Amino acid sequence: MSAPTTERSDAVSESRTSGRSWLTGPVGAGIAAALLFLVLWQVAGVVGDRIPGPGPVLDAAMKEIERGEFFYNFAISMQRFVIAMLISIVVGIAIGLAIGSSRRFDDLFGDVNLVGLAIPAVIWALLCAMWFGFADTAPIVTVIFSAVPFIVVNVAAGARSVPPALLDMSQSYDVPRSRRLRHAVLPAVTGYVVAGIRFGVMSGWNGLLLSEWFGSADGVGHRARYWYDANQLPGFVAWIAFFILFMVVTDRVLLERLSRRAFRWRDGESAPGEPAAAAAA
Template sequence: MTATTAEHSTTTTAPRRSWLTGPFGASVAAALLFALLWQGVGMFHARIPGPAPVLAAAIREVERGEFFFNFLISMQRFGIGMAISIVAGVAIGLAIGSSRLFDDMFGDVNLVCLAIPAVIWALLCAMWFGFSDTAPILTVVLSAIPFVVVNVAAGARSIPPALLDMSQSYGVARARRLRHVVLPAVTGYTVAGIRFGVMSGWNGLLLSEWFGSADGVGHQARYWYDANQLPGFVAWIAFFILFMVIADRVVLERLTRRAFRWRDVDSTPSTSIAA
């Protein structure tokens, strides 16, 4: 006598969430809560301007054309600095991660650079190069490149040695091995390093323009600070923070998800039949 039992899996569907209860709703709620707290603190502290005067100052800066002019200057410096950081950081990171000699020579140097805050690089570059584009660009490079290097090096170390040995034993050329084995393996680490590098480099750019520049977002923030016009100062800081949040959420976060999409494994419930 044979008994056949069928075990049916039950699929539970997650409740559908509206935009009010999803990530967008949570972000809106957090923003409203922050605005209320900001308004409350501004009502009881004369040196903290509330949202209304800051918004008015921001609108005036946009109408005067100061926002677009200075923002484009800062973006040009930031773009050049990040391009240099990514190219040089990937090359140095691959060298450190794949060669013990390079690791011994430059690994600790990169850790020291990683520990130096962006404000120190901004001060040094302002002292070295004065009021020129070189100072903010170099500050971005020095602030961002250690993050790219350390992440790419970690990715290079994570490549299984057996895979490299196999490709070498099959006579795969070094250029093809780099293109088809090494670079795909470190792509996710590179994107993560770029994400941290962008944050650190953007902070370094603001500080560099604050200390030693005649234009740009950082210069405008300091201009209103020195004039004791705090709404204008906070408005430029708000521009700075808003751009960083938008860039991280719209561009960098999507790149990170795309780079690590191989980790997303679809797990579907299975039906087991025992006879």
């Protein structure tokens, strides 16, 4: 009779432990932070007459959805963003591998990439608006200029992390350059590529909003600018909140999981691309 009783008590204890870990873990902390933010937002909306609370903002967002503006502008922005990020990933990986693997390329383009890191996205947005006008080209080029330097700096750091002894040995055995790249360099830089893409996505998404704000007739940034010029804060805040929410969800649901998967073989260590990108930013 004692064995079933012990098993039930163990099961109850495990259930309570898992419940406490869920409440005190990252999910519980995230929910608590979100609730605290909503409470503070509501208080700010009641106290201040120039800060719209969650209610008016949600109402403005629902009206944008009913008008069809939400899905239309979001689809346009996503199309531009996906095209620009695909180009940025290809270009960033190629340049990063060249800089990290070749001293000559590092001397030629290393400082240029640092200059790209130092230029804020708003400068690229203004320049591209003047260069390309109100068309799809300006937002796409802005995203590329904003994202590529972050991808390059991380991929270059990954290429430099490849043990020189391994490359020297492969050269001594006359291993073709393509095989060295495929079997020695690329596996070592995979995690750095994911980290670079993660920071590139965040920087590029900011660049997209700014470019559409200054030089576009549609898109998420343009719609936020529309309500800003109309001095309608609920509509403006609704689009900004959506912009921030989309970036956070994309990072947490997709990019962070990809980063953890890329560095699953380095348990207990931080992603090497993250410190590099953070320091560069």
